[in-house]
Amino acid sequence: MEALATPPSAAREERLERPDGLSLALTRWPSPGRGVVFAHGFGQTRHAWRASAVAVAAAGFGCVSFDARGHGGSGWRGAEPYDFDTMAEDLVAVADTTGARPVLVGASMGGLLGIAAQDRFGAPFGAMVLVDVTPRWETRGVERILGFMRAHPDGFASHEEAAAAIAAYLPHRTGRRSPQRLDALLVARDDGRLHWHWDPRLLDDLTIDVEKHQPMLLDAVRRIDVPLLLVSGGRSDIVSEETIAEFLALAPDARHVIVPGATHMVAGDDNHAFTRHVLAFLHALPTEEPST
Numbered sequence: 001m002e003a004l005a006t007p008p009s010a011a012r013e014e015r016l017e018r019p020d021g022l023s024l025a026l027t028r029w030p031s032p033g034r035g036v037v038f039a040h041g042f043g044q045t046r047h048a049w050r051a052s053a054v055a056v057a058a059a060g061f062g063c064v065s066f067d068a069r070g071h072g073g074s075g076w077r078g079a080e081p082y083d084f085d086t087m088a089e090d091l092v093a094v095a096d097t098t099g100a101r102p103v104l105v106g107a108s109m110g111g112l113l114g115i116a117a118q119d120r121f122g123a124p125f126g127a128m129v130l131v132d133v134t135p136r137w138e139t140r141g142v143e144r145i146l147g148f149m150r151a152h153p154d155g156f157a158s159h160e161e162a163a164a165a166i167a168a169y170l171p172h173r174t175g176r177r178s179p180q181r182l183d184a185l186l187v188a189r190d191d192g193r194l195h196w197h198w199d200p201r202l203l204d205d206l207t208i209d210v211e212k213h214q215p216m217l218l219d220a221v222r223r224i225d226v227p228l229l230l231v232s233g234g235r236s237d238i239v240s241e242e243t244i245a246e247f248l249a250l251a252p253d254a255r256h257v258i259v260p261g262a263t264h265m266v267a268g269d270d271n272h273a274f275t276r277h278v279l280a281f282l283h284a285l286p287t288e289e290p291s292t
Helices: 046-058 084-096 109-120 139-150 159-169 201-207 210-223 241-250 271-284
Strands: 012-017 023-029 035-039 062-066 103-107 127-131 186-188 194-196 228-233 255-259
Touching: 023 046, 023 084, 035 046, 035 084, 035 109, 046 062, 046 103, 046 271, 084 109, 103 109, 109 127, 109 210, 127 271, 139 201, 159 194, 210 241, 228 241, 228 271, 255 271
Parallel strands: 035 062, 035 103, 103 127, 127 228, 228 255
Antiparallel strands: 012 023, 023 062, 186 194
């Protein structure tokens, strides 16, 4: 029996308290259907998923997206450093709010956290969609992203200045973001300027010697035994033919689809094609009893 559709207006904002006192910002689209957890990439927020989450929820799936700690509306770590294991535990805690083993849709950092969580914390996901990320990645592409994230330490004087920086970074996209859309990415600080809505300490805590996680992630993929879909951008500089081939050799039952015109920002570059692939994967999954 097909799940009931959920109108976008049913979305609700929530907070999830973590044991260390930090809280995570969540947006939930309730539905009696199977749960789907959207996990964003490094430096993004849960709002990056809105168009896809609305469409997936309208198809009858119970969706939740959240801001990773240090991002968007979630709390910052305080004096303690950010670490990969704690962020993976946060992801599991969000999955637990669905009442059953949900499907993960994880982009970049969100996908890597999902791989680690699936291996370390009792396989919390019943299926996984990895968005333009493999356990080994192209260093040059990562350096390009981090270069942009480090490029404006003093913030911006206006929304227009921030929009110009994004346009220069993403020249393949037409048009500039409106001030309203930028509000989800920017926060006014005490200096009166607009800064990206994430903790700049993330850059030091999570990106120094980040390749050290690759052997663990490669081993973890070998042990994942749930349905897997890799969605890659045809113009991505983060994954490559080599890293994708390595991933598919480790997970021979995984499916792989390409969104031809997309870069690493697959959902943002071609949301229609991306969401179509995700829905096809979701509809093809074995039926599970919904939670009560």
